[in-house]
Amino acid sequence: MIILETPRLIIRNWRESDKDLMHLINNDEQVMEFFPFRRTREQSDEVLYLLKNMIEETGYGFYALERKLDQSCIGFCGLSATKQLQPPFPDGTIEIGWRLAPQFWGHGYIAEAANALLQYGFDKKNLKEIVSFAVPDNHRSINVMKRIGMLRDASRDFNHPRVNDDYEHLRPHHVYAITKAQFQAMHNQNA
Numbered sequence: 054m055i056i057l058e059t060p061r062l063i064i065r066n067w068r069e070s071d072k073d074l075m076h077l078i079n080n081d082e083q084v085m086e087f088f089p090f091r092r093t094r095e096q097s098d099e100v101l102y103l104l105k106n107m108i109e110e111t112g113y114g115f116y117a118l119e120r121k122l123d124q125s126c127i128g129f130c131g132l133s134a135t136k137q138l139q140p141p142f143p144d145g146t147i148e149i150g151w152r153l154a155p156q157f158w159g160h161g162y163i164a165e166a167a168n169a170l171l172q173y174g175f176d177k178k179n180l181k182e183i184v185s186f187a188v189p190d191n192h193r194s195i196n197v198m199k200r201i202g203m204l205r206d207a208s209r210d211f212n213h214p215r216v217n218d219d220y221e222h223l224r225p226h227h228v229y230a231i232t233k234a235q236f237q238a239m240h241n242q243n244a
């Protein structure tokens with residue numbers, strides 16, 4: 054199931070053959086620096102199946118990114134419903150999120166996928182707003198948010214409720230958001 058194509062990427066649902074990559078991006082210390090958990094192979098396989106089913110059933114979730122150049126799965130980028138994060142996000146809020154294996158950082162792949170997914174969310178899913186959030190020290194992720202035109206909304210900054218005491222320093226999150234009107238203005242599209 055293909056969601057979208059961009060010049061360099063296919064944004065699609067997950068396959069069995071993506072399991073190695075899924076484990077890497079759930080367990081690698083560099084990738085997981087700002088996450089309060091690491092996943093075993095068994096757990097990451099389970100996440101792959103959960104995501105695959107969610108995408109099939111709802112159309113939303115973190116989609117696999119396949120590089121056209123060599124058909125390798127490089128990570129994920131997707132639109133997903135926030136879960137039990139009230140406040141600041143009422144049910145029905147859609148976030149955009151991403152994670153790449155380190156060897157694929159620094160090529161603009163996430164900005165390319167995320168821009169296409171914002172357009173898809175606003176045009177095809179008729180969303181009014183898409184949010185994103187990160188630990189303030191996660192500059193690489195926050196730079197993506199800025200690069201695709203998202204703006205900080207400090208009024209919605211929050212402490213993540215599902216971060217355990219061992220990772221207390223990862224609780225505070227900064228919130229960024231973009232509305233359909235802001236996206237259209239940025240890309241010179243008519244409302």
Ligand SMILES: CC(C)(COP(=O)(O)OP(=O)(O)OC[C@H]1O[C@@H](n2cnc3c(N)ncnc32)[C@H](O)[C@@H]1OP(=O)(O)O)[C@@H](O)C(=O)NCCC(=O)NCCS
Nearest residue numbers: 084151152153158159160161162163164186187193194197
């Ligand atoms: C967050 C993350 C996805 C960002 O990846 P990234 O590769 O830095 O982001 P982009 O795809 O937007 O690429 C931007 C970089 O590619 C460079 N680039 C190279 N070729 C490019 C091109 N053709 N187009 C655009 N940018 C290009 C940019 O200059 C920029 O480099 P810089 O960071 O050195 O300035 C990645 O660091 C990651 O997976 N982190 C771990 C997981 C994580 O924290 N996820 C977010 C949780 S909130």
